[in-house]
Amino acid sequence: MAAHVPDGRRGAVVAGLGSYVPPRVVTNAELCGNRPVGDEWIRARIGVGSRRVADGEATVDLAVRAGRGALEAAGTSRADAVVLATISPDRLLPAGAPEVAARLGCGTVPAFDLASGCSGFLYGLGVAASMIVSGAFDSVLLVASDVFSAFVDPDDWLMAAIFGDGAGAVVLRAGAVDEPGALGPFDLGSDGVGADLLEIPGGGARARKRGAGAAEDPVSAYFRMDGPVVRKQAIVGMCDSVTKATHRAGWALGDLDAVAAHQANQRILDGLAAELGLRPGRMLSHIEGYGNTAAASVPVLLAQAAAAGTLRPGMRVALTAYGAGLAWGSTTLVWPGVRAVTDDG
Template sequence: MAVGIRGLGSYVPPRVITNAEISAWTGAPEQWIVERTGIHERRYAAEGQTTSDLAAPAARQALGEARDGLEALIVATCTPDVPQPATAAILQHKLGLRGVPAFDVNAVCAGFVFSLVIAGRMLAGRDHASALVIGADMFSVLMDHSDRRTVSLFGDGAGAVLLGDVPDGYGILASRLVTDGEHHEEVGVAAGGTRTPLDSAARAAGEHYFRMNGPMVRDYVITTLRKLVQEVVDDCGLRLADIDRFVVHQANSRMLEALAADLGVDPERLPMTIERCGNTAGASVPLTLHRSHQARPLRRGDHVLVAAAGGGLCAGAAVIRWH
């Protein structure tokens, strides 16, 4: 048996942050935000909510009643509930999945694709086994409200998939992952680890906020994802024209449009959630996959390509034949 997607789920918190609010925080005109990002609104978690709180409803939806044979629970996040233990352990408790191995993966916005590949390889050759993979992030807690370049982009959310047995010839057909650590300084949060403790001096310097070299990251995403996408499609013996849906990390809509044009992909095959949800980081691929499937259900035999790039810098892509 092969390994494929057996269930989907997603969740975004109800609080809507409009461009008018971003404009009030930053002084950036609302039209500037739309023109630069394509985003009209994003969602923020309520006070007291945690990343595992966002992940839980998405996970329950994907899991359904399929609790037997669950061999892994992986949470892709770079905004954990606490530095330790793993958010996956906290989520495992909330879901009542006692004993199921649970761990986090931090590949920032590419974390879900990395986790999907890890889970798929864990299950390879195992009959009647499954894994729950969740992408969940709360970037609202990392935002500098005076930085128009970042606060205009990010929202909170979660998405989940249940991986399990599918007939041979379906499921995950191929995958590619890459990390280019020489660029690790281009995206990230400086304080909170062993290099820079999160103390009053770090807070005064704003080192607890998310920072990003936008132009450099944009060039990396376009160049690296173009290469990975073509390679993983070639690995399957397919062409780009054979891919029915491209579910790509929702960095911003202008970047997605540029990538689609670069690949020669019809925008109709590249669904977006960024206009109303913003960039939900590690959640964006499973969230977009679920919402796209709800709006226009995937059919057996459809080819789905998932791809994302994130801090590190890193990127991943996989092709799935839908069952």
């Protein structure tokens, strides 16, 4: 997959996409049971009608399925490095990426995990692109995989209504900075002042050390967030980030043919589309059938949109996400004639 590119013209180019979602579909009706609120309420508040939930599969399992699809789509059997973006690791130690690389037949290539909340895929793109542009690697497999249902309190039906499980992957190759599929300028940022707004407080060094001698609160093992505050900040944050990335690419917001944003909540997507002044249909969305798949949401969305023909060669596309940390990121690309291998379970 290596390509000879003149000095200063080397870019990271999308070469193939893959996605995998578990086969089990959990509908709003199943989730709500006999509660007074049901499908109509969840759709109105969140935009989700159903979600996929892993049944016996873990984060690395999903990552391998998506990664294999991306490699197949790129017409290759391996990459020079593997990066796994996740906030639901199978274990605290070791990282999952080496296992993903081994199971995909990539041997002893460099492999590491990246944790940046729901912005993990955008941060992963930035890191992987830098690895290629530097000349150190000719190809990188980036996988974003989350089995976030494992970190949702089973007694919290509203949180369970938001999230689903899935994995998406992309193979990046060395190419020319100005060819279709080359990732454009990035905008990445963070604000640790808001670290407590989205968190899983238990399980880490802080909880173990500061809770020494006392039984850890079992609820601390599950995800919690301040939804109303995060919703407002996510809209403003992604709007600002997309605007910066788009302008750095030399485009106006009106030049965008499509925006693939983190699928957090349909209200957030609608608010972002309005803030960006997008014309109808330009904000991609699959949240109705898949929910919020955390770091995996953007790559799964991209793979499905590419496979369906929604994303077509020559379209100007912006990618953006906002999540725990707080952390956010955006980039741009002219969509290439690229394959996507999707596995809907």
